Amino acid sequence: xxxxxxxxxxxxxxxxxxxxxxxxxxxxxxxxxxxxxxxxxxxxxxxxxxxxxxxxxxxxxxxxxxxxxxxxxxxxxxxxxxxxxxxxxxxxxxxxxxxxxxxxxxxxxxxxxxxx
Amino acid sequence: xxxxxxxxxxxxxxxxxxxxxxxxxxxxxxxxxxxxxxxxxxxxxxxxxxxxxxxxxxxxxxxxxxxxxxxxxxxxxxxxxxxxxxxxxxxxxxxxxxxxxxxxxxxxxxxxxx
Numbered sequence: 001x002x003x004x005x006x007x008x009x010x011x012x013x014x015x016x017x018x019x020x021x022x023x024x025x026x027x028x029x030x031x032x033x034x035x036x037x038x039x040x041x042x043x044x045x046x047x048x049x050x051x052x053x054x055x056x057x058x059x060x061x062x063x064x065x066x067x068x069x070x071x072x073x074x075x076x077x078x079x080x081x082x083x084x085x086x087x088x089x090x091x092x093x094x095x096x097x098x099x100x101x102x103x104x105x106x107x108x109x110x111x112x113x114x115x116x
Numbered sequence: 117x118x119x120x121x122x123x124x125x126x127x128x129x130x131x132x133x134x135x136x137x138x139x140x141x142x143x144x145x146x147x148x149x150x151x152x153x154x155x156x157x158x159x160x161x162x163x164x165x166x167x168x169x170x171x172x173x174x175x176x177x178x179x180x181x182x183x184x185x186x187x188x189x190x191x192x193x194x195x196x197x198x199x200x201x202x203x204x205x206x207x208x209x210x211x212x213x214x215x216x217x218x219x220x221x222x223x224x225x226x227x228x229x230x
Binding site: 009036041042043046090094106107109 | 157174
């Protein structure tokens with residue numbers, strides 16, 4: 001079965017330190033990969049996506065993500081965390097050949113807590 | 117995203133009642149989606165529509181129905197609400213010209229079924 005896993009329910013980081021939010025996927029073929037962020041009482045906001053090409057993808061608010069095909073991972077990173085980065089982060093995968101379903105498979109979400 | 121609006125934002129109802137959640141978008145996108153979010157489960161797809169005449173079931177469509185009244189409007193109905201439908205519901209849109217276009221989400225509707 002196709003799936004996305006975010007192994008950490010919560011990640012705690014001190015402000016100014018680098019952060020990583022992990023995501024692994026189990027999808028055959030070459031999927032499209034996405035990261036979204038959800039602030040309290042808000043909908044999900046798109047951060048970045050990997051389609052093809054360079055394994056390091058840069059996105060909004062200084063975030064980046066590294067695609068690793070051999071490890072089937074797409075970890076979200078930021079060199080220096082801000083308190084305002086505290087939110088719920090979702091990894092999502094669009095399986096290949098899913099144009100007739102429009103389906104995105106979401107991970108369960110990781111809460112990022114950045115402390116001053 | 118302010119271009120995708122949902123009404124109501126919060127709703128408390130009783131078991132057995134019919135409920136309609138509405139979604140409107142000004143992004144001009146052809147594709148619209150309804151998701152349900154439960155704590156620890158991520159988002160699950162309820163229904164999706166690729167245009168006004170195209171409606172498809174997602175992974176958890178039982179107990180739900182939808183209507184695509186126009187390209188810009190996509191409503192979700194719970195014909196007879198039950199407590200385990202208590203959740204946060206999101207509408208989303210995307211531009212169907214490419215399969216890797218991101219989805220844009222509304223602010224969500226928090227539904228409580230007593």
